[in-house]
Amino acid sequence: MTKIYDSHAHLNFADYDADREEVIRRAFAAGTKFIINIGSGMGMKGNDDAIRIANEHENIYATVGLHPHEASLFNDQTFETIAGLADEPRVIAIGEVGLDYHYMHSPKEDQIRAFEAFIALARTKRLPLVIHSRDANRESMGMLRHGHAGDVAGVIHSFGGDMEQAHQALDLGFYISINGIVTFKNAQSLRDAVAALPVERLVLETDCPFLSPVPFRGKRNEPAYTAQVLSAIAGIKHIEEERLADILLDNARTAFGIGVEQTTVYRLDNKLYLNITNRCTNVCVFCPKFRNDYAVRDYHLKLFKREPTYDEIIDAVRRFPGYEEVVFVGFGEPTRRLEVLVAVARWLKEHGVKTVRLDTDGLGNLVYGRDITAELGSVVDAVSVSLNAPDAQTYSRLCNNPYGEASYEAVLNFIRLAKTRFREVTATMVDLPNIDVRATQAVADGLGVRFRVRPYYRESLRYKKERE
Ligand code: SF4
Ligand SMILES: [Zn+2]
Incomplete structure (x- = not known):
């Protein structure tokens, strides 16, 4: 039928x-x-x-x-x-x-x-x-x-x-x-x-x-x-x-979201990824979630109805044996759930996880009006911060957050503080056309942190091709 x-x-x-x-x-x-x-x-x-x-x-x-x-x-x-x-x-x-x-x-x-x-x-x-x-x-x-x-x-x-x-x-x-x-x-x-x-x-x-x-x-x-x-x-x-x-x-x-299994935790290679929120401070022009594309390999990361609770996250983590690193990611900014993030990270450290990594927009201090790296420092080992651009103007055009151009300086400051708190700090950018990779790398070098270029998911624009 x-x-x-x-x-x-x-x-x-x-x-x-x-x-x-x-x-x-x-x-x-x-x-x-x-x-x-x-x-x-x-x-x-x-x-x-x-x-x-x-x-x-x-x-x-x-x-x-x-x-x-x-x-x-x-x-x-x-x-x-x-x-x-x-x-x-x-x-x-x-x-x-x-x-x-x-x-x-x-x-x-x-x-x-x-x-x-x-x-x-x-x-x-x-x-x-x-x-x-x-x-x-x-x-x-x-x-x-x-x-x-x-x-x-x-x-x-x-x-x-x-x-x-x-x-x-x-x-x-x-x-x-x-x-x-x-x-x-x-x-x-x-x-x-x-x-x-x-x-x-x-x-x-x-x-x-x-x-x-x-x-x-x-x-x-x-x-x-x-x-x-x-x-x-x-x-x-x-x-x-x-x-x-x-x-x-x-x-x-x-x-x-009917019959779609909500993914809280998924595993790729020897890393476990935690999807705790879809909320963001930024509205990045390149973000696939604004085209309703929440897929990472076979996982669907859109959170319908509600975000997983602390207990649900821990339950989900327990089901996966043998991993070396746990990463807070997802189509959202994990620090928007700071309390849950810190509590889960603490649980992970107490349970012997070698590396707890946080992928963040680096705007947490601006959002909360205080230095959140202090709270994170004891339970997070590594952070990847989305630097995204070589200057404030480009950053604010790409990331569209309510703080405007001032937010770029906040990201730089976050990275400076992060260096004093975490074992490893990486600044990242997305490989977009017309964004100066070298100039962005120079900013990261100036801050004395690692630098990584993330691929731009062109495939999410598939339907656009069809209409051309
Ligand atoms: S911060 Fe990340 S998840 Fe949020 S809008 Fe930007 S690219 Fe998307
Ligand atoms: Zn109707």
Whole structure:
């Protein structure tokens, strides 16, 4: 049976009151792997209903939020309630949220205020976003960019064919969600867009009860009909349906973290790597995580929902025998979890680990307003600091942190202090085009530390090549 799924269903709507269980049964009988029930769109009750339906069915998940139509319901209280619901175990995304300037059911200002808050909430909760944008693509993409939504990414729901929007979304790591519209006679421009988009960034949805695909157009939609959407995409992309189904299923799992094993510890050669956070002070222009690319070999380092606790990290470490070095890495800055970092490092030293290494942005002292190398010095043996650039201006352009050009001097100072605390200090940079390697090395030499150039992962830009 072809594998399908519905990444966007409104099964809590009254349209299903008479036969909801029957619709769900039909979906799973047709090969549906999972359904994501969208909580927003029916006031605060919709969020509760979505979670209840998810709790009652093994392969149904929920999202929570406020639809742009109901943005006028947004206030401190509704926001706090939704923030609380986001912690429910079956909630896997924030949405649908965004801007709808077509119907304008809520005032623009309310929509913007709510959307901004939900982008921030998604980042705090480490949940992907489900975006609704109508007649407001430029504005909504701008808000996603400014709100650093690429930290968590998500999907652009009910994509309408705007390629400018699609490119911006792909650059932020978002997936593009396609529904029954793609089967409509008058939707040639959407089919052209689908033909041009990278297949590894597309996901399936119905938006049921709306937008039934041909031949059900005009009738009530339901999750089983993603099969028609899948067929239509297969025809447009000239890909065999079964193979496409596998790719699209994989995409949705990666986008929402469904069935993706969260990697806390992994091992390469005789080193153990600890992935304790995805949070960063920097927003580096070259970072693959902002294209939702968290892969290191076969490991997936995106942390959905939450960061591993001290106990979970230690448990995970215990499962690996025989290693010489432990490195704190990941697509995040380990010192953002300073307490956990120090505690884990102490445990490692107490358990005889020869070398504990920290890969850091070197901004910790600036962030905490104190010298954190003192705390780290007794439990960390070696540090690799991302120097990244030969001067403050280049550094701030590449790393985009809130401290601006002053942050470069902070990194240099961190390295100076680190030299007095750790056995080994290495300054690193990424091998980017147009960044002066020799000049950067000269800075490292001047500080009297080792220097290493890290490879730039061009392969993460794969989809960009396809669009050229
Ligand atoms: S500090 Fe590292 S993980 Fe964070 S944005 Fe920069 S490259 Fe990415
Ligand atoms: Zn919807």
